[in-house]
Amino acid sequence: MQELAIAIFNGISIGSVLLIAALGLAIVFGLMGVINLAHGELMMLGAYATFVVQNVFKPLEDSPIFSIYIFVALPVAFVVAGLVGLLLERGVIRYLYGRPLETLLATWGVSLILRQFVRSVNWGLVLGIAIFCLLFFGGLFVVKRRGNWERIRNGAIALLLVLSAGISTTASILLGRAFGDVLTKPWFSARNVDVTAPAWLRGGLAMGNFQLPYSRVFIIILTLLCLAGIYWFLNRSTWGLRIRSVTQNRSMSACLGIPTDRVDALTFALGSGLAGIAGCAITLLGSVGPNTGQNYIVDTFMVVVVGGVGNLFGAVIAALAIGTVSYLIGSGTLALLISPVEFLQPLTDLFNFFATTSMAKVLVFVLIIAFLQVKPAGIFPQKGRTAEL
Structure with a gap:
């Protein structure tokens, strides 16, 4: 039971990473209908912004001030990714609304440019x-x-x-x-860079023979705060209500005096800024490099699609489910749990075959494809006028 609890915690922490990465994509793809393949590169920019902030605080490494650099890096990562997203929307995306194939190709080209920019800057x-x-x-x-x-x-x-x-x-x-x-x-070159976590994020909370890493606990808390902030913004703030109005009916919103161009720019910048925060979070899990974003872009799209396009609650359920199932299979925990049952031996052998990170991802994708055959619109499909657009 202890191993199962640890596996579920690790799965939830992985799901939290996917969720914090998918929040911005849920806004850009779910609410705006823009297929942004550069979303992973915006995460990468947030990660590099965190690395730069850490280097600024490096001379104070022996001082308690160094321990708070992560709280400076979070808004910096948000602003950097948000500004790049704003430039992308104003310079490219605004001319391609309603043309998903063109946005896909354009943002794919932007992702290549951003990766090469980081290598060569x-x-x-x-x-x-x-x-x-x-x-x-x-x-x-x-x-x-x-x-x-x-x-x-x-x-x-x-x-x-x-x-x-x-x-x-x-x-x-x-x-x-x-x-x-x-x-x-070059400032960074093609090599990966490491971000040193503050002292209070090192180690973990002891649970028997296992530890719950403080860094993953921090990511879970950060995800909850971002989710609460986005929910409040979309449902309580003036601009959030404008975003929802433009999403439901752009023509009527324009007739009522809502500046739809500004709403589009703000929405894209907000989604991009959340990608920057996700990039800051993933620096606590390992080294980052120019290709870091590519490791997350497919998974984040799967979270948005499985949860239901534009549904934040669906994204939460999908992220936690995908993260937990991926870890249970990839770590071999699921095979270990059912191994004592003799008539499930063929299933145990199957899960043992997929008991690696890469193979577990393959099996999870197969399960997602099978799920989408039954519910192609996701767990919580769109209803009403939005579903017709």
Whole structure:
């Protein structure tokens, strides 16, 4: 019974990681209908933001102040991922609403760009991007003041884009040659990085011969807080009610004066920020790298789909169920529990065959596919007008 309790706890902790990763996706995919394959990379950015905050606090490692860096990293990860998500929505997604295949391809391309950006980013690249933004957006601001802006808009944007890109690229190359490794040395490179957990998150709560890791307990509590915060925001705040209104009927919401463009941007930024918090949480479980997000994106989509698109309570049930079943199978606990029953020996042999992390994921996916054959809309399917859209 003790082993079963430990296995259930570990399964719930895994489910909490999936849930905190799926919360943002449930908002973006469930409420907006956008298939965002860059969601995993937004988690990765949150993880790297945590790594940077940790390095800022590193000189204070012997001080009690270092122990609170995680509380600084959480809002920083939220803001970094949220701003990137906002840029993604304003620059790409806003032109692709109602076109799921195009959003899938576009966000897949963005995910590749973000992964390569993390591998290659250095001071020279940052300066080049800053020069480009200054020239391009500064030029747009000046040109827009002309009276014939609408007539020359497309040509002006194309010309500014080419000139800004050329000047910023040339400046970045020249600065790199002038200052050498100071500007060209990568910040992170392709290697994985480790985040040192605060002292109070190391170790665990003793339960007989086992321990409940404090880091996983912290993730469970963080997930509960995020879930409560999102529920309150969507059901009690003014902007949350606007999000729900636009989700139910965009045309009527616009007629009532709700700024649907701002609602779209806020919703995407909120979902992206939650991905950043998830990235901060997964740094407590192991090293992170440019491909970290790819380890979670499929599982988080499964959580949203199985729970019911757009249903947060369904996402909770699905995440906990998938996490618990995955751990019970992958750890061999399920096979151990039924092994004393002789007539279940074939089933025991089957579970022993899948008693690894990778094989358990295969079996869980098979079970999910079988479940979706029975309930294709998930545990809690959408009802009413939303289901018709």
